Amino acid sequence: MSSIVIDHVQADGTTLEADVRTSGDLERFFTTESFRTEYDVPIADVPEGVLAIPVLAQVCPVAWANGADVYVDEVDATFAAALRDVEASLREMHDFLEGGTLYAKETIAADPRAGGESGLLFTGGVDSTCSYVRHREEAPTLVSIRGWTITPDAADDEKWDALRERVTGFADEHGLETAFVESNMLSFLDHPMLLAHYKRYVDGAWYSSVGHGLGLLGLCAPMAYARGMEDLYVAATHWEGIDLEWGSRPDIDDHVRWAGTQCHHDGYELTRQERVDAIADYVREEEPNLQLQTCNDRMDGNCGECEKCYRTAVGLRLSGLEPTDHGYPFDDEDYREIRTALEEGRWVLGQDEKYMWEDIRERTRETDPSSPAEAAFFAWLDEVDLDELVSESEPPLSHRLLRAGARNAPASVYNAVYPAWATAKSGLRRVRRGR
Structure with missing residues (x-):
């Protein structure tokens, strides 16, 4: 029977660690690392059933994809119920998920720690700024996480430092607290192997398409x-x-909960352009110099040249703001560059980016262009398929065949050829939108 066993969940000061054992058929989806997360508040007094939540939030979707059961010594009763609800939602969305059962030696009803506080996962991009x-x-306390788009690798230290500095600056300017969380949740999982097995079922990567709502919140x-956060x-x-x-x-996300805390998926009733509108209203009323950070290539500002920078700049213009005032170098000549890049397939686009450009197109149909260059771009966008x-923008066939080979290779063979796979998969990397 396929199984995942959570061993030795321990809290030492601000550090959480847990060991994971699996049945042989699931070994390929895990590396040799223990699960580790570092917080900036002491967690030694947190009940063990709550301490188990971060690792359970990462491994349960892997278990559900393989019909595996998960075993843990202790779990918070509220979160155990949440997992059942999240599993049902994910299985309704993804046909390849088989489900599984969580077995706990003890299910506890942890006493919530009253505090009346709230938290917000925050990067400074359009979505999280709108939620602020x-x-x-x-x-709300601004919560930033290292472990997904910014990895724990030393190579990403500068990106993490830049994010911390930017979020801290925003918090200081707005009288807010911060919380920084660092985890190896994706290097503890063998994400390339998960991608090799499940990319055929999803648009994007494993974590973006399956795991990140439960995973980031549970973390x-x-x-x-x-x-003492009541709302996250x-x-x-x-x-x-x-x-x-x-x-x-x-x-x-609305199902995720544990003792004393309810999570919320915020702003779903607004399109991305409507979120930019909300930010624009706030800029005009309260903060004319607000800076946004959405770049796919940098964390210390916006490059102004990637798809996401251009898309955000156009959105700002459509909401009546000047992009250069809010972190995006942009002028009318850039409209031709956007069109050329889209037509030539320079950017790897998924269905989500398509919907965002459709959202922009709908707004351009209601907007009078301010220049001939803008008018030409609006006209092209109105007609383009x-x-x-x-x-x-699909990845080349060679990359898809390589994933298929990795799916079917025994774990021992896969481990031997992993360096070649890692090199090849770097060409597939899709940097997802920041929160």
């Missing part, structure tokens, strides 16, 4: 318990009417 604007009267549980918000990426296989949606732009 919507909930600013709560003065925060010990910190949220220690801080994660900003929506998509919106009503978009039916994509995406790992963070209301029917996932966005589905063709997405299909032309």
Whole structure:
């Protein structure tokens, strides 16, 4: 029987560690690393059932994909119920998930730590900034996580330092607290092997399409318990009417909960352009110099040249703001560059990016262009087949065949050829949107 066993969940000061054992058929999906997460508050007094949540949030989707059972000594009763609800939502979304059962020696009803606080997963991008604007009267703690788009590798130290500095600066300017969480949740899982097995079923990568709503929120549980957070918000990426296989949606995130804390998928009723509108209203009313950070290539500012920078700049213009005032170098000549890059397939686009450009297109149809260059771009966008732009951005056949080979290789063979796979898969890397 396929199984995953959580061993030795321990809290030492601000550090959480857990060992994981698996049945032989699941070994390929895990590396030799123990699961580790570092918080910036002491967690030694957090109940063990809550301490188990971060690792359970990472391994349960892997178990459900393989019909495996998960074993743990102790789990918070509220979170155990949440896992059943999240599993049901994910299985409804993904046909390849088989499900599984969580077995705990003890299920505890942990006493919540009253505090009345709230938290918000925050990067400074459009989505999380809109959520801040919507909930600013709560003065939410800004929570930033290292382990997904910013890896724990030393090579990403500068990116993490830049994010910390930017979020801390935003918090200081707005009278807010911060919480920084660092985890090896994706290097403890063998993400390339998960991608090799399940990319054929999903648009994007394993974590973005399956695991990240439950995974990121669950990672925060010990910190949220220690801080007395009653509400924890994660900003929506998509919106009503978009039916994509995406790992963070209301029917996932709104189910995530544990003793004293309820999680919320925030802003789903707003399209991305409407979120930019909300930010624009806030800029005009309260903060004219607000800076956004959405770049796919940098964390210390916006490059102004990647797809996401250009898309955000156009959105800002459509909301009546000047992009250069909010972190995006942009002028009318850039409209031709955007068109050329899209037509030539320079950017790897998924269905989610297609929907975002469709959202922009709808707004351009209601907007009078301010220049001939803008008018020409609006006219082109009105006619272009966005589905063709997405299909032309598919990874080459050689990469898809390589994934198929990795899927079918025995674990011992896979481990021997992993360096070659890692090199090849770097060409597949899709940097997902920041929160």
